[in-house]
Structures are given as structure tokens and as C-alpha cells.
Amino acid sequence: MPAxxxxxxxxxxxxxxxxxxxxxxxxxxxxxxxxxxxxxxALNFPADHPARGEQDTFYxxxxxxxxxxRTHTSxxxxxxxxxRELPVYIIxxxxxxxxxxxxxxxxxxxxxxxxxxVDRGLSMAHLRGTLDAFARAEFGPSARxxxxxxxxxxxxxxxxxxxxxxxxxxxxxxxxxGGCGMVHPNVLRATGIDPDLYSxxxxxxxxxxxxxxxxxxxxxxxxxxxxxxxxxxxxxGA
Numbered sequence: 715m716p717a718x719x720x721x722x723x724x725x726x727x728x729x730x731x732x733x734x735x736x737x738x739x740x741x742x743x744x745x746x747x748x749x750x751x752x753x754x755x756a757l758n759f760p761a762d763h764p765a766r767g768e769q770d771t772f773y774x775x776x777x778x779x780x781x782x783x784r785t786h787t788s789x790x791x792x793x794x795x796x797x798r799e800l801p802v803y804i805i806x807x808x809x810x811x812x813x814x815x816x817x818x819x820x821x822x823x824x825x826x827x828x829x830x831x832v833d834r835g836l837s838m839a840h841l842r843g844t845l846d847a848f849a850r851a852e853f854g855p856s857a858r859x860x861x862x863x864x865x866x867x868x869x870x871x872x873x874x875x876x877x878x879x880x881x882x883x884x885x886x887x888x889x890x891x892g893g894c895g896m897v898h899p900n901v902l903r904a905t906g907i908d909p910d911l912y913s914x915x916x917x918x919x920x921x922x923x924x925x926x927x928x929x930x931x932x933x934x935x936x937x938x939x940x941x942x943x944x945x946x947x948x949x950x951g952a
Contacts, residue, residue, distance in 0.1 A: 722929075722948035723825055723937060726852075726921050727807045730827050733851040734805040737844075739829070742804040744790035746811070750780045752789035756904040757868040772811050783811035787828040788868060791897075791916060794830065795905035800912060801833035807921070818933045825921040832897065832907065832914035838871070841894060841915035849877045849891075853928060856880045861894065869895025869916060883930045892919030 731741060744752075754766055764770065765785065772783040790806040798804075806828045814820040829844065842859065849857040857880070861873035872895035876888040897914035922934055929948075931937070936944050 720948075721937075721945050722925055723921055725948060726925055727825060727827070730848075730852070730921075731805065731807060733848065734829065737847065739803045739805050742790050742794045742806045743808065744784075744787070744793050744806065746784055746809055747774065747781055748784040748789050750782065752792050753782060753784055753786075756792045756901065757788055758898050758900045758904075759867045763867065768813070770813055772813060785812050786810050786918065787826045788916075788918070790828065791830045791868075791901070792905060795832065795902075795907060800907070801831075802914075803831045803833075805829050816935060816938070818935065819923075819926075821922060821934055821938055823938075826918055827921060828916065828918040830897070830914065830916045832902070832912055834912055836896075836913045836915055838896060838915070841896070841917065844915070845875055845894065845917060852924060853877060853879050854881065859891070860888065864893065864895075866893055866895060868898050868901050869893075870898045871895055875917065875919070879927065882927065889927050891924070892917060894918070 735741070754763070759765060771785055774781040774783070787806045787808050787810060794802060794804050807825065809823055810826045811823055814822050816822060831840070831844070842861070845859045849859050858878045860876050862876065864872045864874045866872040872893065875891045875894050877891045878886065879889050880886045882889060894917035895915065897916055899909035902909045902912060902914065922937055925931065925937070926934055
């Protein structure tokens with residue numbers, strides 16, 4: 715039988731962490747079992763937002779506990795802003811949970827990387843510079859990003875991020891990578907921060923999706939089946 719091997723998602727997570735630590739950012743963590751307050755309310759989700767429904771979110775019994783499996787790593791933003799002095803530059807990497815069917819491009823348990831910066835005078839220009847540096851670290855020196863207007867409750871303005879990937883199978887092209895934007899003033903207010911004095915930006919990407927298109931993996935299910943033959947080509951055996 716083949717020896718064990720480190721999983722490529724773990725290796726990618728460590729590389730992302732090292733990239734941002736080298737830029738002077740800090741790591742932050744939060745629980746996987748969250749409350750609606752941190753997962754939705756403090757992030758400016760309206761009470762009737764469809765993401766709150768059981769068709770998207772795993773709730774934990776009893777029903778009135780208001781506990782759930784976090785649907786994104788964004789609750790770490792709130793916990794960090796409540797606990798730390800400003801300025802804040804943090805990266806959070808962890809598992810998230812949504813009621814998706816397991817198929818070639820979706821999985822109900824996936825890893826997300828999220829960045830948050832809150833300081834005086836931050837702008838979309840700082841966000842773009844950070845995204846470009848991140849893209850070059852993961853996809854090579856020719857990688858660059860573009861942003862397209864979008865909507866997220868917790869950022870304003872909001873955008874989706876595409877990355878120009880020169881080594882994409884089938885030829886160089888733009889690939890949808892994640893979401894980003896300037897932290898919504900309501901999110902800052904929810905953590906006691908004056909949006910007239912401070913601004914911030916945030917971004918989030920799925921590690922499985924990043925690995926899938928970076929390495930030309932056709933089926934995301936290969937990442938979760940635990941077959942050592944999948945993991946071995948990515949790095950050192952255990």
C-alpha cells in the first residue's frame with residue numbers, strides 16, 4: 715500500500731497563511747458552531763435574507779438555540795473587531811458549511827480564506843493591491859485580478875474577483891475566484907467602530923475552488939474521498 719500524504723488543501727491553507735504573515739498580517743480563528751448574531755445579524759444580513767433559510771444553512775437543535783454551522787468565515791471578522799485594538803489586518807482560514815449537494819463543483823463542507831483590514835484611510839486601491847499580491851503568490855507572477863460590481867450585505871461597494879490565470883487548461887483566461895468589498899458601515903457600527911474615522915476592506919475565496927482550477931482538477935469530489943493516490947502528487951508523503 716502507498717504511504718500516507720499530506721492533503722493538498724492543508725498545504726494550500728499553509729501557503730496562504732505564510733503569504734499573508736510575510737505581508738505583516740495576523741491569523742485569526744473562530745468556532746465552527748456559531749450564533750445567528752455573529753453569522754448573520756452583525757454582518758448586516760436582513761431578517762428575511764434567503765441565506766438564513768434551512769435550504770442554505772445547517773441549524774443546530776433545539777430550534778430556539780439560534781446556533782448553526784457557520785456558512786462562511788466572516789463571523790471571525792466580528793469576533794476580531796470586538797476583541798482587538800485597531801488597526802486590524804487579519805486572515806482567517808477554516809471550514810464552512812452549506813447545504814449544497816456534493817458534486818463536481820460543490821461540497822457541503824469546504825474551506826474558506828477570508829481577509830479583513832480595518833484602519834484609517836483604507837480604500838478600494840488598497841484592496842486591489844492586496845488581491846493582486848495574493849493572486850501572484852498562488853498563480854504565478856503573471857497573475858492579476860479584476861473586479862466586477864456585485865452585492866454582499868456586509869460590504870459596500872461589493873465586487874466579485876476574477877483572476878487572470880495564464881496556465882489555465884484550455885488557455886489563459888479570466889476565472890471567477892471570490893468576493894470582496896469595503897466593509898459596510900453597519901458592520902463597523904455593530905462592533906463599536908466609527909465609520910467616519912475608520913474604513914476597511916474584506917475578501918473571501920474557497921480553497922477547494924482555488925485548488926481545483928489552479929491544478930486542473932475536474933471533480934471536487936476527489937478532494938474529499940481520502941484517496942492517498944490523489945494527495946501524493948501534490949507533495950511530501952507523511
